[in-house]
Amino acid sequence: MSLRPHALEPVPEETARVARAAFPKGNPYLLLRDTLGTIFQDDDFTALFSLVGQPGLPPWRLALVTIMQFRENLADRQAAEAVRARIDWKYLLGLDLTDAGFDFSALSEFRDRLLTGSAAELLLDKLLERCRALGLLKARGQQRTDSTHVLAAIRKLNRLELVAETLRATLNDLATVAPDWLQARAPLAWYERYSKRIEDTRLPREQAQRDAYAHMVGEDGFYLLDALDAPDTPEALRALPIITTLRQTWQRHYERSPGEATTPDHPAVSRVRFKANRELPPAAEGIESPYDPEARYRHKRDTQWTGYMVHVSETCEPTAPHLLTQVYTTPATVHEALCTEPIEQALVDKGVPPQKHLVDAAYVSAELLVHSRQTHGIDLLGPTRQNASWQTKVDGAYSVDQFTVDWEQQKVWCPQGKQAVSWTEYVDRAHKSWSIVQFSRKDCRACPTRAACTRAQHKARSLHLPPQEQYEALQAMRAWYASAEGQRQYAHRAGIEGTLSQGVRAFGLRRTRYWGLAKTH
Secondary structure: EEEEEEEEEOOOOHHHHHHHHHOOOOOOOHHHHHHHOOOOHHHHHHOOOOOOOOOOOOOOHHHHHHHHHHHHHOHHHHHHHHHHHHHHHHHHHHOOOOOOOOOOOHHHHHHHHHHHOOOOOOHHHHHHHHHOOOOOOOOOEEEEEEEEEEEEOOOOOOOHHHHHHHHHHHHHHHHHOHHHHHHHHOOOHHHOOOOOOOHHOOOOHHHHHHHHHHHHHHHHHHHHHHHOOOOOOOHHHHOOOHHHHHHHHHHHHEEEEOOOOOOEEOOOOEEEEEOOHOOOOOHHHHHOOOOOOEEEEEEEEEEEEEOOOEEEEEEOOOOOOEEEEEEEEEEEOOOHHHHHHHHHHHHHOOOOOOOEEOOHHHHHHHHHHHHHHHOOOOOOEEEOOOOOOHHOOOOOOOOOOOEEOOOOEEEEEOOOOOEEEEEEEEEOOOEEEEEEEEEOOOHHHOOOOOOOOOOOOOOEEEEEEHHHHHHHHHHHHHHHHHHHHHHHHHHHHHHHHHHHHHHHHHHHOOOOOOOOOOHHH
């Protein structure tokens, strides 16, 4: 398909007359066209189409239909029918009342083009450009960000079901791509063992039988992987995404060790072991379903889910409309603190960076406070995570905040007025700089308030200090948040909860309709 950009025409006169007569009190789509125009133009999508070939449908119309069908939770067939039948849709799309619309398959093809061309953000960016032109959106204002969980569109599987269903899904894909290759290598028992979805079969109930079944599935999987690694196997088969999923799943759940040869006529046979739960790597490395290998399991406070996290940013100026400016989607295991910098960088790239960025404690760290200010000129505002040391949980104990630090002279005094005897710089495994401050054993041993300072039996009190700018930024943020003015300003962040609630209740924000991170986003 090729693109032949055309100048946008106004709404046909007859369509406008009938639409206004049908909706004398107004309509959201009529208001959208009258206020924001078409938002998109054909030229916005030039990079997604070929220069030669049969002319395609105007992409600006397909973009609007894509948004409207999501808003009303319509399938592609229903959306195509709405284009043919609904007056308000024809008004927004600038169509004659007699226009017969298009085939529903054009919508799926258009979404594929957006994904392939990494142009999904284009829909939001063009809306923001239009809002900025109308004065509804200004850079260096006030914005807020929060996140919520998104459930993957998969069935929850236990470990035994997961490994068996992963092998079954792999066999199905190979049977589609290379049926002759698979038929020459698959044992007859596999046709009976993996013909049905695993949840439709009756798995063993006794633990010994379940262990034997897991062992059998593991051996079958390794047999298939060995066949794929053979020199005569086409490289295209090894490059299939499902093969990567199979390898990662087997690496996580199974251990394979070489056996010992008993006689020259009986060569060594590798031994396969199904790992115990305690031996599994972190959840961030664990595939939870062969059909959505990017979905991850996470446990956050009282919520457990398998899927993704979505981070929503919006403007929150008191005298202006609240507009979404950025949506960032990650696997569930990616912590919020790792998302602060990408979110702010995206806002800078869009040309709408905030002056004040209101977030909750999960997005704040001493390092991020400094980075946001120095790199983007953004004031990251929010509560800081509490110090986990026991001194912060005991009344009268001496936390690090109660020590006096002279950064220029590299000297520290404790609340009792004793000076530290050493100051050492070091870099940890994460390449972060710290300063280790050590007090004298003699001073600490004779201190009358030792019990309020350290629980070490023989060692003196020591402190781990971040770089000066991070330490001071953290102290300043804690002071700001504790002040009345800080509480007044931070109250604006609460509004993002209403936005998330609207997304959940009206648009199913917590349940993805697709497999994979890109389509979920």
